[in-house]
Amino acid sequence: MPSEAPAARLVEMQGIVKRFPGVLALDRVDFDLAPGEVHMLLGENGAGKSTLIKILAGAYSMDEGRILVRGQPVAIHSPVDPLELGLRFIYQELSLVPQLDIARNMFLGMEPRRLGFVRRGELYQRAARYLEKFHMDLDPRAVVGSLSVTQQKLVEIARALVKEAQVLVLDEPTDVLEDRSRQDLFEVIGELKKSHNVGFIYISHRYAEVHQLGDRVTILRDGRNAGTFRVAEISLDRIIEKMIGRRMETQYPQLGSPRGEEALRVENLRRADKLRGISLRVRKGEIVSVTGLMGAGKTELGRAVCGIDPCDGGQVFVDGRPVGLASPGRAIRGGLAYLAEDRKSLGLIQVHSIRDNYGLPSSYRLSRLGFIDHSAINRETVEFMGKLNIKAPSLQTRAGQLSGGNQQKTVVAKWLGTRSKVLVFDEPTRGIDIVGKSEVYALMKDLLEQGIGILMLTSDYNEALEMGHRVLVLYRGRIVREYARGEASEEDILRTAIGTGAEPLDSLEGKA
Amino acid sequence: MKATGATTARSTMWKGIQPLLGLVIIYALFSAVSGTFRSFDTLKTILTQAVILGTLAAGPTIVLISGGLDLSIGSIFCLVAVGAGLLLGAGWPVALVVVASLAIGAASGAANGAIIVGTGIPSFIGTLGMMKVYRGLAEILGMNRDLSKFPASFQAIGGGYLIPILVMAVSFLLVYVFLSRTRLGFNCYAIGGSNEVSRLAGVPVKRYYLIYYTIGGFFAGLSAIIQAARLNFTNSSWGNGMELDAIAAVIIGGTSMSGGIGGIGRTVIGVLIVTTLNAGLSHLGVSSSWQRISIGVVIIFAVWLDVFQRRRELKA
Numbered sequence: 001m002p003s004e005a006p007a008a009r010l011v012e013m014q015g016i017v018k019r020f021p022g023v024l025a026l027d028r029v030d031f032d033l034a035p036g037e038v039h040m041l042l043g044e045n046g047a048g049k050s051t052l053i054k055i056l057a058g059a060y061s062m063d064e065g066r067i068l069v070r071g072q073p074v075a076i077h078s079p080v081d082p083l084e085l086g087l088r089f090i091y092q093e094l095s096l097v098p099q100l101d102i103a104r105n106m107f108l109g110m111e112p113r114r115l116g117f118v119r120r121g122e123l124y125q126r127a128a129r130y131l132e133k134f135h136m137d138l139d140p141r142a143v144v145g146s147l148s149v150t151q152q153k154l155v156e157i158a159r160a161l162v163k164e165a166q167v168l169v170l171d172e173p174t175d176v177l178e179d180r181s182r183q184d185l186f187e188v189i190g191e192l193k194k195s196h197n198v199g200f201i202y203i204s205h206r207y208a209e210v211h212q213l214g215d216r217v218t219i220l221r222d223g224r225n226a227g228t229f230r231v232a233e234i235s236l237d238r239i240i241e242k243m244i245g246r247r248m249e250t251q252y253p254q255l256g257s258p259r260g261e262e263a264l265r266v267e268n269l270r271r272a273d274k275l276r277g278i279s280l281r282v283r284k285g286e287i288v289s290v291t292g293l294m295g296a297g298k299t300e301l302g303r304a305v306c307g308i309d310p311c312d313g314g315q316v317f318v319d320g321r322p323v324g325l326a327s328p329g330r331a332i333r334g335g336l337a338y339l340a341e342d343r344k345s346l347g348l349i350q351v352h353s354i355r356d357n358y359g360l361p362s363s364y365r366l367s368r369l370g371f372i373d374h375s376a377i378n379r380e381t382v383e384f385m386g387k388l389n390i391k392a393p394s395l396q397t398r399a400g401q402l403s404g405g406n407q408q409k410t411v412v413a414k415w416l417g418t419r420s421k422v423l424v425f426d427e428p429t430r431g432i433d434i435v436g437k438s439e440v441y442a443l444m445k446d447l448l449e450q451g452i453g454i455l456m457l458t459s460d461y462n463e464a465l466e467m468g469h470r471v472l473v474l475y476r477g478r479i480v481r482e483y484a485r486g487e488a489s490e491e492d493i494l495r496t497a498i499g500t501g502a503e504p505l506d507s508l509e510g511k512a
Numbered sequence: 513m514k515a516t517g518a519t520t521a522r523s524t525m526w527k528g529i530q531p532l533l534g535l536v537i538i539y540a541l542f543s544a545v546s547g548t549f550r551s552f553d554t555l556k557t558i559l560t561q562a563v564i565l566g567t568l569a570a571g572p573t574i575v576l577i578s579g580g581l582d583l584s585i586g587s588i589f590c591l592v593a594v595g596a597g598l599l600l601g602a603g604w605p606v607a608l609v610v611v612a613s614l615a616i617g618a619a620s621g622a623a624n625g626a627i628i629v630g631t632g633i634p635s636f637i638g639t640l641g642m643m644k645v646y647r648g649l650a651e652i653l654g655m656n657r658d659l660s661k662f663p664a665s666f667q668a669i670g671g672g673y674l675i676p677i678l679v680m681a682v683s684f685l686l687v688y689v690f691l692s693r694t695r696l697g698f699n700c701y702a703i704g705g706s707n708e709v710s711r712l713a714g715v716p717v718k719r720y721y722l723i724y725y726t727i728g729g730f731f732a733g734l735s736a737i738i739q740a741a742r743l744n745f746t747n748s749s750w751g752n753g754m755e756l757d758a759i760a761a762v763i764i765g766g767t768s769m770s771g772g773i774g775g776i777g778r779t780v781i782g783v784l785i786v787t788t789l790n791a792g793l794s795h796l797g798v799s800s801s802w803q804r805i806s807i808g809v810v811i812i813f814a815v816w817l818d819v820f821q822r823r824r825e826l827k828a
Contacts, residue, residue, distance in 0.1 A: 308712060329714035338712060346712060349705035351772055360702045361713035367695040374693075414713075 008071030010035050010167050010199040011056070011087070017064035018051055018223075025051045027223045028065070033167060036193045038200040040210050040231070043220035044243055044460075049203050052220070053169055057089050058082050069167075087167045088160035096152055096159075098145030103127035105144050106159045134158050135191040137184065150185045157188070161196065169201040186213050205294060207239060208498055221245045237491075244461075244490045251438040252466040253445040258286035262320065263453030264336075264422040266305055269314030274300040276477040278314070282422060282453040287444065289456045289468030292497045296474040298457040299341065302424045305455070306338035307331035318421055332361060337415035341427035341457075343404075347411045350400035354392060354410055355381040357399050362417040384413035388443060405436025412443060423447065424455045429463065441467060461490040461497075475499050527821060531766050531781045531814070538785060542792035549795050556673050562787040563676040564742075566780070568735035569758040570687045571621070571728030573779040575635075576762055577691070578724045579704035579771030580628070583639040585732040585758060587646035588620045589751035592736040594650045597659030597746035606666045614733045620646060621729020625722035643755070654748030662744055670742025679738060683731065687776040696723060704771025760807065761786050764814045785810065 011033040018026040026048050033039050043049045054060045056067065058079040067074055069085045076082055082089070096105045103124050104111075112122045127140035136154050144152060153170070160168055190213075192198050204210065210217055211231055218228040219242045226242045264282040269275050274297050282288045290298055304311040307325045316323045316336075323334030331338075340346035348357050359366060359377040366373050366380075381395045388409045392402060399410060408428065415423060428444070429437045444454060444467065458464050464471050471483040473496040481496045543550040568585060575582050596613040604612070620642075628638040670676055691697035702710045703717055711717050740746045765782025767774025786807060793803045 327714070327716075328712050329716060332714040340712065345706070346708060349702060349709050349772065352701065352705050356698075356701065359698065360710065360715070363695050363698055364714070367698075370694050370696065372693060372695050372698045418714075 009033060009068070010070060011201075012068040012071075013052070013056065013065065014068070015065040016052065016055060016062050016067075018048075018055060018060060019063050025223050026055075026062075029220070029223070029225045031218055031225065031228075033199040033201055035166070035197045035199050037215040038189060038193060038202055038213055040214035040217040041201055041203045041220065042207065042210070042217060042239065042243060043226075047220040047243075048223040049220055050171070051223075053089070053171070053201070053203065056082060056087065056169065083163075085167075086165055087169065088163070088165040089169045090153060090156045090160065090171065092171045096144045096155060099143070101141050101143050102131075102138055102147075102155050102158075103140035105155055106130065106140075106162055108159070110163075130158060130162055134161060135188050135195075150182050153185055154188060157192070161192070161198070165198070167199050167201070169203075171203045172205055189213065206498070207236060207494075210236070210239065219243055237495075240491050240494050244494065251441070253442050255287065255445060255467070255469065256285065256448065258283040258448075258469055259451065260284070263318065263451075264305075264455060265317040265320075267315045267317075269301070269304055269311055269316070271300060271304055271309065271311040274477050275304060275311065275314075278477075278479055280455075280472060280479065282455050284451045284453050285448045286469045287448065287454040287456055287467055289458060289464035289471045290474055290479075291458055291461060291464040291471060291493060292474030294459060296497065297477040298459070298474055299426055300477070301474070302338055302426045302455070302457050305331075306336050306424055308338060332418050332420075333364075335419070335421035336424065337361075337418060337420035337422070338424045339408075339411050339415060339426060339428065341430055343407050343411055343431075348399040348407060348414075351398060353396045353398055354385070354390070354402075355395040357410060358384065358414050358417055361414055365418070380417060381413075384416065388413050389439070403436065404432040405439050408432060408436070408440050409443060412447075416447075420452070422453045422455065424457065426457045427459065428456060429458075429460070461493045464493065465490065473497055527818075528766065528778075530817065531764065531778060531785065534814075535781055535785050535788065538788050538792065542788070542795065546792075546795055549792060554791060554795065558784070558787050558791045559677050560673055561791060562783050563680045564735050564739050565754075565757060565761055565787065566680045566783045567683050567731055567738065568754060569761045569779050569783055570683050570776065571731040572755075572759050572762050573687060573767060573774060573776050574691065574697075574700060574724050575728045576759070576767050576769065577704045577771060577774045578700045578721065579707065580635045580721060580724060581639060581759075582621070582624055582725060582728045583636065583755050584620070584624055584643040584646055585728060586751040586753060586755035587643045587650065588617055588729050588732040589736045589739075589754055590748060591620060591646045591650040591653075592617045592733040593740045593746040593750050594654040594659070594748050596737055596740050597662075598653060600662050600666060601659055606663055609666070610669070610737060613737050614730055617733020617736070618726050618730040621732070622722060622726040624729065625725030628725070629718040629721050650748045654746070656748055658745045658747050660745035662741065667741050667744055670738045670740070676738050676742065679734070683734065684776055684780055690727075691776060696720060700724060701772055704768075704773075706772070757786070760811050764811060766814070766818065768818075769815075 009032045013029065013031040016026050016029045029048065029052060031052065041049050041052070051060060055062045056076065058076045058081050061077065067076060074081070074085060097108065106127050107123055111118045112126065113119060124140050131138050131140060134157070136158060138151065138154060144155060147155070157168060189200055193200060202213065214231045216228060217231050217234065217239065219226040219239060221243060226245055261284050262281055263284045263286070266278060266280050269278040278301055280288065290301060292298055300309065303309045304325070305316055307328050307330055311325060316325060318335040321334070323336060324330035344350065355377055358381045359372070363372060366376050378395060384390070385392065385395060390406050390409045390413065392406060399407060402410060429440050432440060447454065456464070456468060465488065469485050471488060471493065472479045473481040473483070473493060475497060483493070568589065571585055572582060592613050595616050596609055599609045599612055624639050624642050627642065628635050631638070668675065691700065699710060699715050699720060702713070703715065703720060707717060736751070739750070761782040762774070762779050763769060763782070764785055765778035765780070767778050789806055789810065790803050793806065794800070
């Protein structure tokens with residue numbers, strides 16, 4: 001039916017350009033949505049998916065291009081505009097009230113009322129009628145907080161449809177591993193596009209599901225539309241190829257070879273279903289990349305190794321000595337450092353100065369009889385600011401005022417101050433611009449030359465390959481594959497990461 | 513980059529000076545209105561009145577910087593006062609009574625810390641509950657009657673000007689050293705700035721909280737001893753609402769309610785602002801109700817000024 005109807009597309013975005021300082025986020029992107037179809041939007045992190053959707057949602061303004069809704073050019077200036085056009089957005093973060101039940105959530109702000117009192121009976125009847133009409137097998141009295149994430153998505157869809165939405169934009173949550181109700185979600189979407197002629201834009205990170213759900217797929221890469229295809233006409237392999245493509249060149253330093261002695265050894269680390277027996281080794285002067293999809297267990301691995309989250313079993317050794325996993329303090333004294341992905345809330349105290357941030361993890365070493373040696377903190381801070389080329393007016397500059405690259409360097413300085421022997425970098429360059437990235441890479445190379453071992457957790461496959469002496473691929477809490485340097489392409493890694501064509505290796509010790 | 517850094521340094525300093533400026537203005541205004549206000553005697557009165565509030569406020573300064581809150585220090589104040597009165601009545605030697613009283617204060621604070629850290633409930637709730645508990649205990653022990661006629665050596669602690677002011681000054685000095693020189697103090701700012709960053713940096717956050725609350729209880733006890741010695745009686749109705757007076761003085765001085773920023777110097781200014789305002793207004797014959805209203809206005813103004821400037825800074 002959609003192919004027949006000359007009827008206007010529900011949404012057309014033409015030649016969309018969006019510039020951020022120093023970055024061309026979207027470069028003349030075309031995208032459209034027909035009634036009654038599911039249009040999948042794919043792309044790696046930073047490819048421009050969310051920027052495109054935010055423009056449609058009125059959260060960003062575009063620099064060039066135009067948007068048509070049902071054939072009419074429209075101006076979207078604020079988040080209210082798309083709602084009036086019948087567009088609804090269902091983001092990763094749920095926007096339901098978890099304490100209320102399904103019916104109350106569906107009719108929030110538009111409850112049937114008489115004389116200012118909510119008519120409860122009618123509320124639940126109407127909710128039940130709608131849920132049936134939408135083919136959703138849900139109890140209107142169920143409290144939303146008790147539902148699975150996918151079921152909550154269904155409630156959000158129902159709420160949008162109650163408000164007569166014609167276009168639904170869904171951003172797939174990435175951190176949910178297994179959820180039996182996913183099949184329900186797909187079935188409901190399939191029914192709704194037929195019976196209500198609703199158009200879906202579906203941002204997915206699970207590429208394996210594209211063929212199950214989508215009618216068409218658009219792949220974004222480096223801010224460009226790398227192609228729009230009927231799903232039936234493109235294989236998963238081709239999609240992956242299109243996603244990776246050739247990208248903008250990042251400057252990577254030439255890595256030397258590792259020294260040989262072992263810096264870090266992890267043995268059979270386990271934590272519920274997040275980490276299912278992980279073993280690995282990092283040598284001095286070596287970077288071992290660990291990559292995988294979101295939710296595969298990268299961050300969990302880093303946090304468990306560094307004693308931040310409790311684990312069910314396993315051992316960690318630094319320089320051959322066992323490290324206590326009971327608290328972050330023990331891991332730090334053992335020579336480990338965890339550099340969190342979220343530098344804003346976990347890496348640095350934004351309202352405190354560079355020097356105070358530097359001194360925090362070293363406060364044990366830099367105090368005697370409980371008294372802090374302030375001059376030593378100052379001296380070392382100045383020293384590291386010079387060594388790592390941290391650009392700031394003074395050591396008293398607040399961390400919150402630094403650029404992303406300088407923040408990351410300050411985090412590194414802070415952990416070098418504890419005399420760490422192994423640094424665990426979680427997404428070391430996420431959110432850092434190209435120049436900052438090169439600086440961070442150069443810094444990592446310097447660290448190697450000082451004999452430090454680096455365990456790098458990253459979802460950037462290019463980074464994993466270029467900056468790793470070895471690449472380990474995680475899939476659902478297990479290391480399923482190890483690649484030596486130069487052995488794999490990004491496509492290989494992505495294929496392994498999504499769980500196709502990889503034989504799980506149970507023990508991956510010492511290929512070195 | 514350089515320019516923003518410079519402005520920030522300047523604006524930080526400017527913000528630090530504001531409460532002091534406020535204090536000077538308030539003092540100057542009263543001196544201008546009343547010729548007799550500007551005398552050594554009034555100054556002594558202000559300082560003496562500052563003693564109780566000041567030593568009490570030393571505790572919440574630390575607790576607030578660490579990102580916590582202790583609503584029970586008014587009740588601890590009362591419990592210690594009653595306890596000291598009972599022990600003196602029982603004929604304990606003065607020195608032992610002082611030590612025991614301080615220990616009661618510190619132990620009460622430690623219990624607060626243990627409850628908050630152990631259960632994970634918000635400090636507001638935990639100490640609200642303990643506020644009731646300590647108050648009730650004090651009432652049971654004190655049986656709502658005055659305990660008085662303390663030995664002269666005990667009264668000396670609160671008598672005259674010199675000793676109480678000295679005790680307050682030493683308390684401030686100790687807290688200053690604690691906050692600015694010790695590891696516990698250094699990490700107090702970090703914990704208040706971000707609990708999680710501090711934990712990841714290996715700081716034993718829970719143990720430290722226990723210590724901060726213990727110190728808070730200690731100073732509540734010290735303040736109570738001075739008051740009991742000064743007035744030569746104690747009563748289980750004491751200390752009602754004093755926790756809020758102390759927190760107000762800390763906030764007026766410019767220590768952040770959200771933790772990570774502040775200092776004892778600011779608390780000194782805050783305490784002096786409150787006492788000068790009270791002394792000045794009563795000097796002019798203004799009723800205590802109006803004094804309360806003016807303190808309320810000052811609290812709101814001080815915090816609004818802080819919020820307003822921070823918002824403008826964020827925009828810039």
